[in-house]
Amino acid sequence: MAGNLEPTTALSDVLVVLGAAGIVIPAFARLRITPIIGFILVGLAVGPFGLGSLTGQFPWLYHITITDPAAITPFAEFGIILLLFEIGLELSFNRLWDMRRLVFGLGAMELGVSAFLLSGVLMATGLPISGAFGLGLALALSSTALVLPISGTQGPVGRAALAMLLFEDIALVPIIFLLGAFAPFTAHDAGPTLAETLIYGGIVVAVLLVGGRLLLPRLFAQAAQTKSPELFLAATMLVVIASALATSMVGLSPIMGALLAGLLIAETEYHSEVESITKPFKGLALGVFLITIGMGIDLRVVWAQIVPLTIAVLGVVVLKAVVTGIALRAMGKNRATALQTGILMASPSETTLIVLTAAGEASLIDPGTAQFWQIVTAIGLTITPMLAKLGETLAGRLEKDAADAGQAVSVPEPEGERVVVMGFGRVGRLIAEMLSVHNAAWLGIDTDPAIVRAARTDGLPVVFGNVDSEAAIARLGLDDAKAMILTMDEPVLILRMVKKLRVAHPDLPIIVRARDASHAAALYKAGASHAVPETLESSLQLSEAVLVDLGFPMGPVIASIHEKRDEFRRKIQEEGELNALPRLKSASLRERSA
Numbered sequence: 078m079a080g081n082l083e084p085t086t087a088l089s090d091v092l093v094v095l096g097a098a099g100i101v102i103p104a105f106a107r108l109r110i111t112p113i114i115g116f117i118l119v120g121l122a123v124g125p126f127g128l129g130s131l132t133g134q135f136p137w138l139y140h141i142t143i144t145d146p147a148a149i150t151p152f153a154e155f156g157i158i159l160l161l162f163e164i165g166l167e168l169s170f171n172r173l174w175d176m177r178r179l180v181f182g183l184g185a186m187e188l189g190v191s192a193f194l195l196s197g198v199l200m201a202t203g204l205p206i207s208g209a210f211g212l213g214l215a216l217a218l219s220s221t222a223l224v225l226p227i228s229g230t231q232g233p234v235g236r237a238a239l240a241m242l243l244f245e246d247i248a249l250v251p252i253i254f255l256l257g258a259f260a261p262f263t264a265h266d267a268g269p270t271l272a273e274t275l276i277y278g279g280i281v282v283a284v285l286l287v288g289g290r291l292l293l294p295r296l297f298a299q300a301a302q303t304k305s306p307e308l309f310l311a312a313t314m315l316v317v318i319a320s321a322l323a324t325s326m327v328g329l330s331p332i333m334g335a336l337l338a339g340l341l342i343a344e345t346e347y348h349s350e351v352e353s354i355t356k357p358f359k360g361l362a363l364g365v366f367l368i369t370i371g372m373g374i375d376l377r378v379v380w381a382q383i384v385p386l387t388i389a390v391l392g393v394v395v396l397k398a399v400v401t402g403i404a405l406r407a408m409g410k411n412r413a414t415a416l417q418t419g420i421l422m423a424s425p426s427e428t429t430l431i432v433l434t435a436a437g438e439a440s441l442i443d444p445g446t447a448q449f450w451q452i453v454t455a456i457g458l459t460i461t462p463m464l465a466k467l468g469e470t471l472a473g474r475l476e477k478d479a480a481d482a483g484q485a486v487s488v489p490e491p492e493g494e495r496v497v498v499m500g501f502g503r504v505g506r507l508i509a510e511m512l513s514v515h516n517a518a519w520l521g522i523d524t525d526p527a528i529v530r531a532a533r534t535d536g537l538p539v540v541f542g543n544v545d546s547e548a549a550i551a552r553l554g555l556d557d558a559k560a561m562i563l564t565m566d567e568p569v570l571i572l573r574m575v576k577k578l579r580v581a582h583p584d585l586p587i588i589v590r591a592r593d594a595s596h597a598a599a600l601y602k603a604g605a606s607h608a609v610p611e612t613l614e615s616s617l618q619l620s621e622a623v624l625v626d627l628g629f630p631m632g633p634v635i636a637s638i639h640e641k642r643d644e645f646r647r648k649i650q651e652e653g654e655l656n657a658l659p660r661l662k663s664a665s666l667r668e669r670s671a
Contacts, residue, residue, distance in 0.1 A: 090143045093123055093364055094152075116364045117459045120371020127376075143372065156366040157222055157427065158335040159358060162317050165339015166352045176240050183237065184244025186404045187422070191217035191397050198392065204446075211436035212450060216393050218245050219424040221332075222366060223461045228421060233414040233524070237405060238422060246332060249428055256436050277327040282337065285320055289341035297347040306354060313351050316342065349599060366427070374455045382449070389453045394464065398423040411526070413472040420468030423642050424457035470657050494557055499574075500564035501528055501539050504590060508562060509537065517559075560586040560606075568592050572603055579604025597649045611660070613645055 102654060104115065120143075121127055129142040196213030201207060221242045228235045293316065300312040317338045324334030342348050379386060406412070432449060437447045446566030495518040498505045511521045521539035523529055530537035555561065561578060563571050571589055578587055588607040591597035598610035620641075624634045 114462050116367035117371040121370035124372030152365040158321050162335040162339040165336045166343050179240035180244050183408050184241045187241050187401050188217050191400045198621050208442045211441040214252050215429045215432035216425050218428050219422040220426040224426050225466045234418050237418045281327050283324050285337050294345050370458050390456050394423040413475040417468040417472035421465050424461045425454040429454045494559050496560045497558050498562045505564040555582050563589045568596050575603040575605050
């Protein structure tokens with residue numbers, strides 16, 4: 078019997094986790110509550126401080142509790158790796174370069190100021206400078222695992238949160254080494270120095286970047302030719318695990334390797350297939366991580382120290398929210414974005430637990446202090462979804478007040494059959510002007526109150542609305558709309574919206590701004606009626622200008638440009654596996670689409 082104990086324990090724990098996933102996700106989805114809270118509550122209930130503590134009195138509880146929390150910790154870590162990999166899939170190197178000001182400006186400001194102020198407050202409570210410094214750095218970190226699934230990586234809040242979290246992930250390794258330098262009795266020659274880690278890490282990252290660009294397209298092409306989803310998944314897992322192991326072997330964080338793997342695959346034509354095939358595993362693995370967070374909360378200890386724990390949690394949350402909000406305002410973000418992002422980023426992080434462990438091993442803090450702040454971190458992670466909801470509600474009120482101020486100018490808004498232009502920046506405004514030239518009724522919508530206010534001051538029918546909000550889109554009355562035009566320069570957001578719109582309104586013409594030909598193909602596959610690549614249109618316009626300047630007649634030049642545009646459109650539609658365009662309400666638009 079003893080030989081069967083460990084396998085039985087492992088199977089029992091797996092059964093609990095899978096059962097939690099099968100119950101929590103649909104139950105909380107029905108209640109329209111994020112499953113994040115459900116997983117944490119399950120961990121609290123079935124962990125060693127919950128029902129697991131009663132297995133001696135009630136042996137049958139053994140089968141519905143997790144008896145060895147350490148056994149599922151590797152699965153939780155793998156969940157974080159998969160999460161960062163999925164984030165990498167939504168990014169690109171060009172986008173990261175565009176975000177460099179936010180990552181190294183906003184990210185450094187938020188982390189540095191938060192750590193400095195938290196360290197000062199902790200020193201005032203009697204902690205020595207080294208311990209206060211270590212704790213301040215740990216508590217200044219925010220949760221990648223929870224924040225990004227809530228905020229996404231698109232929109233003002235998503236981009237700001239992503240930039241700060243990316244900087245924190247990059248800074249994690251120097252933080253660990255910095256804590257080692259503060260240790261009073263650390264054998265510095267026992268491991269690699271910071272310089273060695275950075276040198277070796279730089280070499281590994283360079284090898285991954287070069288090797289990935291050369292080998293990944295061939296690897297996935299071979300997997301795709303077999304038409305075997307299992308082989309495609311195996312190839313993906315091979316790339317993710319190999320990248321994570323490569324960075325961890327030289328002292329860098331494994332999540333950095335996972336992020337690089339996602340970035341490299343995002344540059345290939347197989348990124349959509351990889352994203353869809355790994356998404357279920359990411360959700361399950363993230364659930365395991367959240368269950369381990371719940372298992373770390375001992376309600377008896379919480380109750381015994383309820384007052385200091387409450388003060389600590391509130392202090393960390395308020396301080397970080399204020400610092401992040403001020404930093405965002407300093408970077409030019411509006412009040413609503415600063416408020417929502419600040420509250421969302423206010424809790425400590427799963428990496429806080431890593432830094433706390435490092436500080437304890439370096440003798441910077443005693444075990445009792447480490448345990449107290451571990452509970453604070455677990456509570457902070459638990460309330461993150463509630464903080465996100467609070468931030469969204471308060472930001473919505475600010476945006477509504479700003480929108481009401483912007484819409485104070487009375488402008489008649491067209492009703493019934495009209496064209497909806499979503500995104501009223503440079504592109505959206507030009508499209509609206511052309512619609513007005515041909516006396517076509519239109520309604521604009523934008524998330525920036527300043528843009529709405531300026532447009533309404535000019536007498537244009539533009540309203541405020543969150544373009545990614547189902548409630549805001551529902552208020553537009555798209556059943557009567559002639560067409561929907563999406564003009565935002567947010568590839569992932571636009572792709573997600575096209576899928577939602579096509580399901581909700583199968584007859585609605587959807588005309589979309591695409592970044593390039595591959596993005597246009599993906600949009601056609603998602604259900605777009607027209608996807609116009611910016612790169613293609615600029616090339617055609619340049620060709621037209623060159624030919625006319627060379628003296629060729631305007632008529633034949635324009636005719637050839639139209640023919641070339643139709644030729645490229647057919648190729649893009651074929652690439653998007655579009656055999657027939659969606660059935661549309663507008664016959665004239667359908668005829669032009671053929």
